[in-house]
Amino acid sequence: MLRKRAQPTLAPRKLPTQARARRTYRAIVEAGARVLERQGYEALTTNHVADVAGVGIASLYEYFPNKHALVAEVVRHVLDELLVDLGASTQLITTSPREAATRLWLGAMYAAVAKRRGVVRVIAQEVPFLWQIPAVDNARTLLLALARSTRDLGVKTGGTAPLSDAMIYLLATMTGSAVLEAVLRPPPGHSPDELITALAELVDRVAGRSPAPARPRQRRGRARAGA
Amino acid sequence: MLRKRAQPTLAPRKLPTQARARRTYRAIVEAGARVLERQGYEALTTNHVADVAGVGIASLYEYFPNKHALVAEVVRHVLDELLVDLGASTQLITTSPREAATRLWLGAMYAAVAKRRGVVRVIAQEVPFLWQIPAVDNARTLLLALARSTRDLGVKTGGTAPLSDAMIYLLATMTGSAVLEAVLRPPPGHSPDELITALAELVDRVAGRSPAPARPRQRRGRARAGA
DNA sequence: CCATAATCCGAGTAAAAGCTCGGTTCTACT
DNA sequence: AGTAGAACCGAGCTTTTACTCGGATTATGG
Numbered sequence: 001m002l003r004k005r006a007q008p009t010l011a012p013r014k015l016p017t018q019a020r021a022r023r024t025y026r027a028i029v030e031a032g033a034r035v036l037e038r039q040g041y042e043a044l045t046t047n048h049v050a051d052v053a054g055v056g057i058a059s060l061y062e063y064f065p066n067k068h069a070l071v072a073e074v075v076r077h078v079l080d081e082l083l084v085d086l087g088a089s090t091q092l093i094t095t096s097p098r099e100a101a102t103r104l105w106l107g108a109m110y111a112a113v114a115k116r117r118g119v120v121r122v123i124a125q126e127v128p129f130l131w132q133i134p135a136v137d138n139a140r141t142l143l144l145a146l147a148r149s150t151r152d153l154g155v156k157t158g159g160t161a162p163l164s165d166a167m168i169y170l171l172a173t174m175t176g177s178a179v180l181e182a183v184l185r186p187p188p189g190h191s192p193d194e195l196i197t198a199l200a201e202l203v204d205r206v207a208g209r210s211p212a213p214a215r216p217r218q219r220r221g222r223a224r225a226g227a
Numbered sequence: 228m229l230r231k232r233a234q235p236t237l238a239p240r241k242l243p244t245q246a247r248a249r250r251t252y253r254a255i256v257e258a259g260a261r262v263l264e265r266q267g268y269e270a271l272t273t274n275h276v277a278d279v280a281g282v283g284i285a286s287l288y289e290y291f292p293n294k295h296a297l298v299a300e301v302v303r304h305v306l307d308e309l310l311v312d313l314g315a316s317t318q319l320i321t322t323s324p325r326e327a328a329t330r331l332w333l334g335a336m337y338a339a340v341a342k343r344r345g346v347v348r349v350i351a352q353e354v355p356f357l358w359q360i361p362a363v364d365n366a367r368t369l370l371l372a373l374a375r376s377t378r379d380l381g382v383k384t385g386g387t388a389p390l391s392d393a394m395i396y397l398l399a400t401m402t403g404s405a406v407l408e409a410v411l412r413p414p415p416g417h418s419p420d421e422l423i424t425a426l427a428e429l430v431d432r433v434a435g436r437s438p439a440p441a442r443p444r445q446r447r448g449r450a451r452a453g454a
Numbered sequence: 455c456c457a458t459a460a461t462c463c464g465a466g467t468a469a470a471a472g473c474t475c476g477g478t479t480c481t482a483c484t
Numbered sequence: 485a486g487t488a489g490a491a492c493c494g495a496g497c498t499t500t501t502a503c504t505c506g507g508a509t510t511a512t513g514g
Contacts, residue, residue: 125355125357125358126355126356128352128353128355129353130352131352131412165417166421167428167429169414169422170425170426171429173405174401174402177401177405178397178400181400181404190392190393190396195396198391198394198397202397202398205432205435206432206433
């Protein structure tokens with residue numbers, strides 16, 4: 001009782017070097033993800049994960065000093081794959097016409113999250129110490145930086161009005177949570193596609209890139225200069 | 228292990244009728260909130276809560292059939308108080324000038340959440356079965372309905388362009404999460420006040436109520452007619 | 455004031471969870 | 485082939501946790 005707030009170390013105990021060991025390591029992390037996805041965080045016990053991975057419990061503790069470290073690694077792994085998907089999309093998007101960029105980007109985010117619905121849901125909603133996992137913070141920072149750079153790029157090349165930093169911050173975090181929301185708790189009566197499209201329009205409107213509200217015709221209203 | 232996904236009942240076992248019993252009940256719920264706030268969800272054990280409440284463990288089980296029901300009740304209680312605060316603000320806001328309404332409302336949300344920072348953080352981030360608690364869903368529905376009614380009111384009386392339902396949904400959930408974010412993980416370099424102001428501007432921009440972007444001078448731009 | 459019901463209680467139980475111990479098996483390298 | 489060390493293993497220990505039992509204490513209302 002009275003368990004301290006400070007978590008024990010979240011870093012792996014040691015990294016596998018031999019091929020067999022690497023397979024074991026992967027098996028454990030993937031088993032962790034599967035357990036999260038299929039039974040939720042409360043069912044994620046170290047014994048159970050080792051069982052699902054098909055390795056002995058002691059092998060698990062060979063690599064992870066404690067349960068938290070294991071979970072942190074699972075989260076890192078999932079997030080990593082997700083960001084890789086997103087990275088691939090940036091390529092595609094930077095080479096597409098300006099008016100479509102927002103919509104494409106948000107669509108890519110949606111797709112990346114939706115592809116992993118199950119794990120992502122449990123991770124986002126049930127992992128108690130999620131925000132103490134470095135990988136989570138890294139991902140946030142990365143996405144925010146991306147938003148800023150997009151803004152700056154837009155200002156340089158397109159003549160759109162520069163958004164304040166606070167506004168960029170809001171847009172970045174809000175779109176993130178909106179996409180998550182759309183995937184995890186899709187509102188009845190709205191298709192995902194409709195939501196993402198509306199979200200893109202919302203973003204463009206804030207950025208001053210769209211014409212009068214509620215008028216789906218004619219893209220590319222003139223950008224107005226700021227201060 | 229292999230714990231089932233279905234949660235045991237979340238409803239209280241019975242409600243107290245005598246005065247002494249009501250005091251006990253309250254003490255338990257409040258102790259639950261305090262433990263959540265000060266030690267986090269993982270430290271919330273039934274024995275510990277009973278201890279903090281100053282009642283016997285068996286008394287706790289007199290009213291709550293299991294731990295989950297207790298947590299659900301704590302969440303309901305906190306949410307209730309929060310919504311009461313918000314309800315009080317609606318009064319104040321509907322009687323204030325149009326241009327200030329958005330800002331005032333968001334400020335009220337921020338204040339209500341910030342006042343309970345500690346518990347809210349743990350509830351939002353650590354309670355594993357948060358979304359299975361009816362009170363949580365009720366609160367969501369309520370806020371969404373409020374957003375819709377505000378929209379409709381605005382359309383009738385103000386001549387602002389009607390926002391699509393999808394857009395309203397997005398605005399409601401996004402502002403909610405943005406406020407939460409601002410309270411729980413305030414970004415370095417931005418004051419809460421700055422963030423809320425920016426958020427209000429963002430909302431007004433989406434609703435088509437604001438002047439040119441990035442021009443902090445001159446309040447009170449004329450509302451432009453939509454389609 | 456007495457009987458009945460409501461409320462309170464804490465030691466104790468059974469189950470489960472995290473993690474270690476002591477040792478066997480496999481791999482790499484000379 | 486032989487050896488050092490890396491990897492693997494599962495029975496079992498220790499601790500903790502949710503929850504019950506049987507009975508004591510307090511309120512109600514006739």
